[in-house]
Amino acid sequence: MKSIYSTPTELLRRSKLKRTSCREGILSVIMESDEALSESEIRDRLGSTYDRTTFYRSFRTLEEHGLLHRIIIPDQPVKYAVDMHHDHSGQGHAHHFCRACHSVRCLESVRFHTDHIPASFTVEQADVVIKGVCKTCNHLGR
Amino acid sequence: MKSIYSTPTELLRRSKLKRTSCREGILSVIMESDEALSESEIRDRLGSTYDRTTFYRSFRTLEEHGLLHRIIIPDQPVKYAVDMHHDHSGQGHAHHFCRACHSVRCLESVRFHTDHIPASFTVEQADVVIKGVCKTCNHLGR
DNA sequence: TTTCAAATGCAACATTGTTGCAAATATAGT
DNA sequence: ACTATATTTGCAACAATGTTGCATTTGAAA
Numbered sequence: 001m002k003s004i005y006s007t008p009t010e011l012l013r014r015s016k017l018k019r020t021s022c023r024e025g026i027l028s029v030i031m032e033s034d035e036a037l038s039e040s041e042i043r044d045r046l047g048s049t050y051d052r053t054t055f056y057r058s059f060r061t062l063e064e065h066g067l068l069h070r071i072i073i074p075d076q077p078v079k080y081a082v083d084m085h086h087d088h089s090g091q092g093h094a095h096h097f098c099r100a101c102h103s104v105r106c107l108e109s110v111r112f113h114t115d116h117i118p119a120s121f122t123v124e125q126a127d128v129v130i131k132g133v134c135k136t137c138n139h140l141g142r
Numbered sequence: 143m144k145s146i147y148s149t150p151t152e153l154l155r156r157s158k159l160k161r162t163s164c165r166e167g168i169l170s171v172i173m174e175s176d177e178a179l180s181e182s183e184i185r186d187r188l189g190s191t192y193d194r195t196t197f198y199r200s201f202r203t204l205e206e207h208g209l210l211h212r213i214i215i216p217d218q219p220v221k222y223a224v225d226m227h228h229d230h231s232g233q234g235h236a237h238h239f240c241r242a243c244h245s246v247r248c249l250e251s252v253r254f255h256t257d258h259i260p261a262s263f264t265v266e267q268a269d270v271v272i273k274g275v276c277k278t279c280n281h282l283g284r
Numbered sequence: 285t286t287t288c289a290a291a292t293g294c295a296a297c298a299t300t301g302t303t304g305c306a307a308a309t310a311t312a313g314t
Numbered sequence: 315a316c317t318a319t320a321t322t323t324g325c326a327a328c329a330a331t332g333t334t335g336c337a338t339t340t341g342a343a344a
């Protein structure tokens with residue numbers, strides 16, 4: 001039941017958000033990409049229409065409604081990816097960062113578990129950032 | 143063999159870094175704290191001497207030499223913690239972020255493992271951010 | 285004590301993100 | 315299809331965070 005098959009319009013409708021061209025544009029650019037994209041990458045692919053303010057407000061709205069999530073990797077621009085599985089069930093996301101091409105991808109199937117967390121700390125969600133080399137760069141021997 | 147017992151001076155000497163009051167100040171403030179601190183928190187505890195530029199350059203130098211590490215949590219200021227165990231052996235760090243008081247702490251003892259990572263992706267390091275409630279806030283029932 | 289590379293402070297700039305407000309626009313109701 | 319209204323947009327101004335170039339100061343090695 002993946003939202004891969006949804007259109008931006010459909011996603012916006014389901015979240016009761018107004019269907020504006022900026023929001024639709026952002027969603028379609030991200031959905032067409034197999035990796036997470038930064039604000040400037042999304043802007044470039046849309047032809048640099050829209051004010052930066054509108055962009056930031058759109059990202060925030062889409063994120064607040066669970067359609068996007070923000071991925072922050074040290075020394076990299078903030079990137080966004082669509083939330084395919086609205087799985088906010090505590091596990092969180094696993095993201096892979098390629099040190100060669102700097103691409104960021106969600107690894108949907110990855111599961112991880114943590115041990116030896118002090119009992120005094122509550123755990124509600126855990127996210128993993130995996131640093132390494134992506135499949136394309138591996139293939140190219142980088 | 144924890145560097146808990148080292149002084150800032152000793153740490154700088156071991157890394158062949160000049161012993162300046164800014165670097166020493168930063169290291170001692172962080173070492174005295176049980177949680178990661180942001181630039182402004184460190185500046186406040188030092189009495190806001192030092193130019194911001196000097197601060198940033200000091201953080202970078204200390205980080206490049208492995209004395210500090212930067213912790214980035216979404217919607218939070220960048221925080222710094224000392225590197226107790228110079229353990230850059232692939233595992234990476236586990237950090238706990240408290241949603242109640244916004245404190246960030248390294249959980250040194252935590253181990254984690256990931257499953258089902260596609261074979262085409264290389265893994266060189268993995269870091270976990272655990273979101274929940276810290277021991278103090280738990281105790282206070284927040 | 286002298287010397288010199290390294291660190292500092294300052295000014296200027298770059299990037300990223302936010303806020304207030306008037307104008308434009310999407311949608312619900314008719 | 316038209317209108318009303320709440321939402322969204324664009325713009326200007328601002329704020330926070332971080333960087334660069336350069337002249338001056340300082341730590342530590344000889």
